[in-house]
Amino acid sequence: MIIALVWLFMIMIFFIYPTFGQRMQLSYMLRDLEKKLNRLKLIRDDIRQRTIDTIKNIGKPEQDPTPEIDRLNEFFLIPPESMDPYGIVYKLEHILETHESVFEEDVRKIAPHAEEHQVKTLTNLVEISRGINTLYRIVRHFYLLGKKTSNIYLVLQIQMIMPQLMEIAEAYRQASIAFSEGQPIGDGVGVLVAAKLVNGNEKRRYEIAKDTIVQEIEIESRRVLVVRAMGPGGNVGRPGEGVKRLVEQEKDNLKLIVTIDAGLKLEGEESGKIVEGIGVAIGGPGIDKYKIEEIAKQHGIPLYAFVIFESIGEAITPMKESIAKAADSVLQKVRKLLLEKVEEGGTAIVAGIGNTVGIGV
Amino acid sequence: MALRKRENALKPTPPLTFLKCSECGTDNSRPFKQNDYVFKVIEDEKCPKCGSTRMVVVNIYVPEKKQEA
Numbered sequence: 001m002i003i004a005l006v007w008l009f010m011i012m013i014f015f016i017y018p019t020f021g022q023r024m025q026l027s028y029m030l031r032d033l034e035k036k037l038n039r040l041k042l043i044r045d046d047i048r049q050r051t052i053d054t055i056k057n058i059g060k061p062e063q064d065p066t067p068e069i070d071r072l073n074e075f076f077l078i079p080p081e082s083m084d085p086y087g088i089v090y091k092l093e094h095i096l097e098t099h100e101s102v103f104e105e106d107v108r109k110i111a112p113h114a115e116e117h118q119v120k121t122l123t124n125l126v127e128i129s130r131g132i133n134t135l136y137r138i139v140r141h142f143y144l145l146g147k148k149t150s151n152i153y154l155v156l157q158i159q160m161i162m163p164q165l166m167e168i169a170e171a172y173r174q175a176s177i178a179f180s181e182g183q184p185i186g187d188g189v190g191v192l193v194a195a196k197l198v199n200g201n202e203k204r205r206y207e208i209a210k211d212t213i214v215q216e217i218e219i220e221s222r223r224v225l226v227v228r229a230m231g232p233g234g235n236v237g238r239p240g241e242g243v244k245r246l247v248e249q250e251k252d253n254l255k256l257i258v259t260i261d262a263g264l265k266l267e268g269e270e271s272g273k274i275v276e277g278i279g280v281a282i283g284g285p286g287i288d289k290y291k292i293e294e295i296a297k298q299h300g301i302p303l304y305a306f307v308i309f310e311s312i313g314e315a316i317t318p319m320k321e322s323i324a325k326a327a328d329s330v331l332q333k334v335r336k337l338l339l340e341k342v343e344e345g346g347t348a349i350v351a352g353i354g355n356t357v358g359i360g361v
Numbered sequence: 362m363a364l365r366k367r368e369n370a371l372k373p374t375p376p377l378t379f380l381k382c383s384e385c386g387t388d389n390s391r392p393f394k395q396n397d398y399v400f401k402v403i404e405d406e407k408c409p410k411c412g413s414t415r416m417v418v419v420n421i422y423v424p425e426k427k428q429e430a
Contacts, residue, residue: 183393319422
């Protein structure tokens, strides 16, 4: 009797599993995705609420800023058409600059009592809120589409990258805390090096491009022009335009351009590890990198770069000790490089790249 | 509610603000306060050594636990 039942069970598995196995797998995957989607929604709501509270505390608006923040959370940017790539860098630059100024102006309106540097940080905070909202909407789209069409391959693709997406979402949550309180973040390490290089030695300071300053210093008879975004508000400035204008101004006196930025580490690598090489160390859409490469090539100026390794999470969350301490080591390396590569009486540009939140001048 | 519970478990360590006295050069640290920023001159806190009220923020970061060898 028992043997017959076991056989019956085996035969049922033999026929049922190939027929319903994929459906069962799909339902497990959808349940897992649903749990993560709910968690993503909680993170999104938490960041949205923190953004609203911070704008109310700092900006002291007369009206409730919630509808305006919800509008900005859906604000979009259409990249230029790339079918004909000629001039695309400048088209992209125009669109990004328009977007940045419109976004900043809207934040200024909903936070009328915020100081200028606070407006910049609040703009970053609203951008984080918008980023997590976009992430949530995309994951929800694939979840619902997979559920509607019972397409296991569609669900599989989004489920496979969910651990990384959840890590990014968690980093967004911590970034929102950092920006709501104005704490320096990992991405600001390049600017921190620039700030430490100048500290106490500044001879002259002026604005070279929007939100971007040049600080002139002298290191053992070498003139060093330090380019960085204006702090302590959350701001990346326009280092590409700044360096381009400086090179046009200085022409052939320039002997070296050094860029310092945070870079993404590979798994297994230490945070705060310093690497150096040739080229322009600037992330983002590529406009700043393009401008520096273009002008350096025209004038035959060597490009040198320092990168401080960190994870994507560390780049947007409060700066860790290992990264902050790496700034001091980079500082020594930059000084050594300047003494080696630039002769006495020569001029060099050092550009500290990154977000200046919590880093003053 | 669920997020709040999890948030407490995953609560990020708050950063420390490192200050240097402009008079005697003594370094000290305290928990980060809103509006602190690197190279900010603070004039409403006393140096623990000389009592001077002029200090400069020299660093702000999250301390990491030292890994045992």
